[in-house]
Amino acid sequence: MIEDDDRIRLALTLALEDEGYTVRAAATAEEGLLGQRREPADIVLVDLMLPGIDGFQCIRELRRTDDVPVVVISARDDTHDIVAALEAGADDYLVKPVATKELSARLRALQRRARPPAQTAQPDELALGDLAVRPLAGEVLLRGEQLTLTRTEFRLLCELAEHAGQVLSRQQLLQRVWEYDFGDERLVDVHVGRLRQKIEDNPGTPQRLVTVRGLGYKMPR
Amino acid sequence: MIEDDDRIRLALTLALEDEGYTVRAAATAEEGLLGQRREPADIVLVDLMLPGIDGFQCIRELRRTDDVPVVVISARDDTHDIVAALEAGADDYLVKPVATKELSARLRALQRRARPPAQTAQPDELALGDLAVRPLAGEVLLRGEQLTLTRTEFRLLCELAEHAGQVLSRQQLLQRVWEYDFGDERLVDVHVGRLRQKIEDNPGTPQRLVTVRGLGYKMPR
């Protein structure tokens, strides 16, 4: 944050830290630019009216080398200033006094936009030893051979495989696989049993899908 | 632009066209969403108070499938609304009345920031074993011989071929091939059946377009 007014700087810093951000503050553009070069921040907040290098120049200077999102926070609400700041390279412009919640929401929106393509896509394949689960393809391969599972079995297996190494309770499984909020937990047992018939070499002594007595089931990593 | 007030819609459209933008306007979220799916715009402007699907829902719906920048233009200046809209996925929020110059500057800032248009350019030909699908040419070749498909069959095949190896649910197919958001899933079955008559050597035991019971259909890679 580059802001020359001590009180505002302190207030904003505290407010943002409250929202979970880590803030580094500077009172002048020179100081701020240096800081950003030394240790780049994820977002830069900048006031327009600064002693020395002013906000507009500061933004241009930032933009020369850096793609960091820049948010202007200014007391001036003149359209001309807003346009100038945006043209200089700012990503957003807020007029003081700013509502912390709004600032925070706008920062999140910017981060969303700036971040490299979201890593939300689940991997194509979950491998557990010689068992390969492909959620998107709707396939399960055991030692390279494709298995025929029913929908329930498949979803159950996906859920367990996705959390390999963790115990999942019958309740959790009912919720995630069946989307039941209540229901008979025996139901899970039955389907685990059916699944074992297909994925275990020896269903009597399960290796891949084990019971954790009193807690639930898990697939060892 | 999605805006239900005729006068505002017209005024904004003219103002933006003056700035050099090409504008497509819709009066309802339904209409706008459909338009965006048909022919994606570079930026979406949306009002919050809309008849039917409201602005928030509309943003969420857009975000489900699309990474397009979304700007909210609303008469409501309540922080709560602003935060909600941004959380829903909007990139910016302007309070009416908006200064055209500011809007224009903010749109440019967003375009600058927007990810380069996804590489959706599809290859000329999708090859799946001895089946070749040419989406652009509108042809399908089976062992070099051209098949005669109806339009629906062709689009269905393209959709499945494009996602070869992935299961597509009947719902997904209805949405992508028929652009239905609801509808009878049996319809998909029937057309899959008809398509099989043409692309399978032995329609009784499908090899190229297989059923994944409980999940949908897919073409194996």
Added chain:
DNA sequence: CGGATGCATGACAGTTCTGTGACAAAGACC
């Protein structure tokens, strides 16, 4: 050691899923 609890499994009846043939409406073409 007896009782209680947790778990596995086989049987079964009801439900759901899928492929298909028939058919009418809508559209394309001449």
Added chain:
DNA sequence: GGTCTTTGTCACAGAACTGTCATGCATCCG
């Protein structure tokens, strides 16, 4: 106007799947 295609809806039959239950074994606890 007439003909041929294409589409969407429906009904039906067989196959596959699901949830429930009863039974029996294993494990835990006092």
